[in-house]
Amino acid sequence: xVALVDCNNFxxxxxxxxxxxxQGRPVAVLSNNDGCLVSRSDEVKALGIPGAAPAFxxxxxxxxxxxxxxxxxxxLYADMSNRVVEILRQFTPELEVYSIDEAFLQLGGxxxxxxxxxxxxxxxxxxxxxxxxxxDLPVSVGIAPTRTxxxxxxxxxxxxxxxLPDGVLTLVQPAHIAQMLASTPVGELWGIGHGLAEKxxxxxxxxxxxxxxxxxNWVRQHLTVTGWRIQTExxxxxxxxLHDVTERKHTVMVTRSFGRPVTxxxxxxxxxxHYTSQCAIKLRRGQSLAQMVHVFVKTxxxxxxxxxxxxxxxxxxxxxxxxTPALLRAAGQALAAIYREGxxxxxxxxxxxxxxxxxxxxxxxxxxxxxxxxxxxxxMQLVDKLNQKxxxxxxxxxxxxxxQPWAMKSELHSPYYTTRWSDLLEVS
Numbered sequence: 288x289v290a291l292v293d294c295n296n297f298x299x300x301x302x303x304x305x306x307x308x309x310q311g312r313p314v315a316v317l318s319n320n321d322g323c324l325v326s327r328s329d330e331v332k333a334l335g336i337p338g339a340a341p342a343f344x345x346x347x348x349x350x351x352x353x354x355x356x357x358x359x360x361x362x363l364y365a366d367m368s369n370r371v372v373e374i375l376r377q378f379t380p381e382l383e384v385y386s387i388d389e390a391f392l393q394l395g396g397x398x399x400x401x402x403x404x405x406x407x408x409x410x411x412x413x414x415x416x417x418x419x420x421x422x423d424l425p426v427s428v429g430i431a432p433t434r435t436x437x438x439x440x441x442x443x444x445x446x447x448x449x450x451l452p453d454g455v456l457t458l459v460q461p462a463h464i465a466q467m468l469a470s471t472p473v474g475e476l477w478g479i480g481h482g483l484a485e486k487x488x489x490x491x492x493x494x495x496x497x498x499x500x501x502x503x504n505w506v507r508q509h510l511t512v513t514g515w516r517i518q519t520e521x522x523x524x525x526x527x528x529l530h531d532v533t534e535r536k537h538t539v540m541v542t543r544s545f546g547r548p549v550t551x552x553x554x555x556x557x558x559x560x561h562y563t564s565q566c567a568i569k570l571r572r573g574q575s576l577a578q579m580v581h582v583f584v585k586t587x588x589x590x591x592x593x594x595x596x597x598x599x600x601x602x603x604x605x606x607x608x609x610x611t612p613a614l615l616r617a618a619g620q621a622l623a624a625i626y627r628e629g630x631x632x633x634x635x636x637x638x639x640x641x642x643x644x645x646x647x648x649x650x651x652x653x654x655x656x657x658x659x660x661x662x663x664x665x666x667m668q669l670v671d672k673l674n675q676k677x678x679x680x681x682x683x684x685x686x687x688x689x690x691q692p693w694a695m696k697s698e699l700h701s702p703y704y705t706t707r708w709s710d711l712l713e714v715s
Contacts, residue, residue, distance in 0.1 A: 288393075288394040288395070288407060288430055288431070288432060288459075289391055289392065289393060289394065289430070289431060289432070289433060289434050289436075289437045289525075290391070290392040290394055290407075290410075290411060290414070290428055290429065290430045290437060291385075291389060291390075291391055291392075291428070291429045291430075291434070291437040291438055291440070291441045292371075292375060292389070292390050292392065292414060292415075292418075292426050292427075292428050292441075293388060293389045293426060293427050293428075293429075293441050293445065294368075294371060294388040294389070294424055294425070294426050295424075295425045295426060295427055295445065295454075296326055296327060296328050296329065296425075297326065297364065297368075297387065297388035297424075298316040298325060298326030298357075298359065298360075298364055299314040299315060299316055299326045299327060299328045299331075299357075300328075300424050300425060301360075301363055301364050301367045301424070302314055302316065302355075302357050302360070302701055303328075303423075304367070304422065304423045304424065304704075305701070305702075305704045305712060306355075306701075307423075309355055311330070312328075312330060312353065312355065313328055313330035313331045313334065313352055313353065313354040313355065314327075314328040314330070314331065314354070314355045314357070315327050315328065315331045315336075315349075315354055315355070315356055315357070316356075316357045316358075316359055317342055317356060317357065317358055317359060317699065318339075318359060319359065319543055319544070319695050320543070320544045320546065320695040320696050320697075321342065321358055321695075321696045321697065321698060321699065322341065322342060322544070323339050323340060323341050323342060324336065324337075324338060324339060324340050324342060325338075325339070325359065329448075330352075331354060334348055334352055334354075336348060342356070356699050357699050357700070357701050358696075358697040358698065358699040358700040358701075359697075360700055360701050360703070362678065362679060362703055362706055363701065363703060363704060363705060363706070364387060365387065366705045366706055367422065367424065367705070368387045368388065370421075370422055371388075371390070371418055371422065371424065371426070372384055372390055374417055374418055374421055374422070375390055375392060375414065375418075377417075378392060378410070378413075378414055379392050379393060379394060379395065381393035381395075391434055391437070392414075394407065394410065394430070403459065404457050404459040404460065407430045407457045407459065408430075408453075408455060408457050410430075411428040411430055411453075411455035411457065412428075412453055412454075412455050414426075414428060415427075415428055415453070415454050415455060425454065426454065427441050427444040427445050427454050427455075428441065428444070428454060428455040428456070429441030429442070429443070429444055429455075429456055429458070430455070430456070430457040430458070430459075431457070431458035431459070431464075432458075432459070432523045432524075432525070433520040433521075433523060433524065433525050433526070433527065434477070434520065434525070434527050435476065435477050435478065435517055435520035435521055435527055436458050436464065436467075436520060436521065436523065437458075438477040439458070439467055439471055439476070439477070439495075440456040440457070440458045440467070441456070442475065443456055443467065444456045461523075464523065465496065467495075468494070468495040468496035468499060468521060469494060469495070469496040470494070471494060471495040472493060472494060472495075473487045473488075473492060473493060473494060473495060473497075473498050476495060476498070476517060476521075477517070478513060478516075478517045478527070479514070479517060483510050483513075483514055486509055486510060487510075495521055498518060498521065499518060499521045499522055501518065503515060503518070506518050537640065537642055538638055538639060538640045538642065539566050539569045539570055539573075539575070539577065539638070539639040539642065540566065540636060540637065540638040540639065541562040541563075541565045541566050541569075541636065541637055542562070542583075542634065542635070542636030542637070542638075543558070543562065543634065543635070543636070543695055544633055544634045544695065545558065545632065545633060545634065545635075545693045545694075545695070546692075546693065546694055546695050546696040546697075547692070547693065548587070548631035548632065548633060549631070549632040549633075549635075549693045550630075550631055550632070552626055552628070554688075554692065554693045555584065555622065555626065555632055555635060555693075556619065556622060556686070557686070557687055557688030557691065557693065558635050558688075558691075558693050559582055559618050559619075559622050559635055559637060560615055560618065560619070560684065560686040560687040560688070561683075561687040561688065561691070562618075562635065562636065562637040563580070563611070563614050563615050563618040563637045564611055564615070564683060564684060564687055566614065566637050566638075566639050567609060567610070567611040567614050567667075568671060568674075570609040570639065570642075571609045571667060571668075571671060574644060574645045575609065575642050575643065575644060575645060576607035576608055576609050576642070576643050576644075576645055577604075577607060577608070577609070577614070577639035577640065577641060577642055577643075578603060578604050578606070578607040578608075578640075578641040578643070579601055579602075579603050579604070579639065579640040579641040580601065580602050580603075580604070580614055580617035580618050580621060580637065580638075580639055581599060581600070581601040581602075581621065581637070581638040581639075581640065582599065582600060582601075582602075582618050582621035582622050582625065582635070582636070582637055582638075583597070583598065583599030583600075583625075583635065583636050583638075584596075584597070584598060584599075584622070584625060584626070584632050584634070584635045585597040585598075585632070585633060585634050585635075586630050586631055586632055586633050587631065587633035587634075590631075593630075593631050594629065594630055594631075596627055596630045598625040598627075599625065600621040600622075600624040600625045601621060601640075602617040602618070602620045602621045602624075603617075603641075604617055607641065607643050608663070609645070609663075609667065610663040610667060611667060611670070611684060612663075612684075613663070614639070615684065615686060618637055619686075670682050678703070678706055678707060
């Protein structure tokens, strides 16, 4: 049996942990540059404000209903996520982190009987109570024979909280699974994207139970092995691992809008260097290397009175690398090729491509090679370790700037309650 534990409205819930007066009140978290809503409490959802909505369009509703807004505090959210995972590991060592607010747990050989179902339900309630008591974070738990069915159960819990106040749903009995399949649109299935859903709709298949009844040969031919695995899982047979539905990254990117227009080359170089450094960190976390660095810049097309300019340029490395200095050199060359004076730049980005796994590359036949990962690796590991231990930005390359006047708006940022000594709560 497999359990999927999913934190409810995770970013908003993290903000409430340290502001208990916000319990029961509308809370929303904004995206980078305080632009769009990325997390909404149930109270905000009840106001009819959609996810990813531009914040400026709903200012009147925020003021009218006293919505508490926060800038994204990713350091806090990542730390709280790690704490949730550590709690869940006490229930089983077989745990797979799926995202910052979701994890799959292999529950072992509990029998799919009425007695086993009761035990699973008790276990799910125990997990939920423990996370709530220790961290004050609400979670939903879906338990089923396969990951896809567990995801379906969890989704149902989150959509029907009044019906399931315990926040736990088990899909064990065949009749219950059949009922869930008959009420779940294929477009809501885990791993079925827009393209696969369209193919199913063309065959007049709209619900999961109809998908399950399709011939396997047709599914393999038209929906590839991904669709076949999902169909198999819906039949109660484990067939999906996380890497089957999480596409391997072909690019790594960091793009941001500036907090104010950037008009100098120095500021633009600092921003691109900062984004490149963040890309390098992502590469190393994924045990990957990149051989192509693409940099782009653009002005604000919404300001018609400004002169408009947009350009991008790519620079290849002689050898794939995850070394921040090597990537910084390539990014600097790309920016130099496209920079033009006299513009008010609104946005820049760095995209790394030609991604390969660490250890799968070879030195170039012609021309100088970058220092191999075996030589640059220890330094990069040390930098990453220091930043992980003492907080992001503890150690950084001076090329990324210090004051960073171009940085994104983050006017509603909450304190770093769990990772910065000066932000620890004081109790008197």
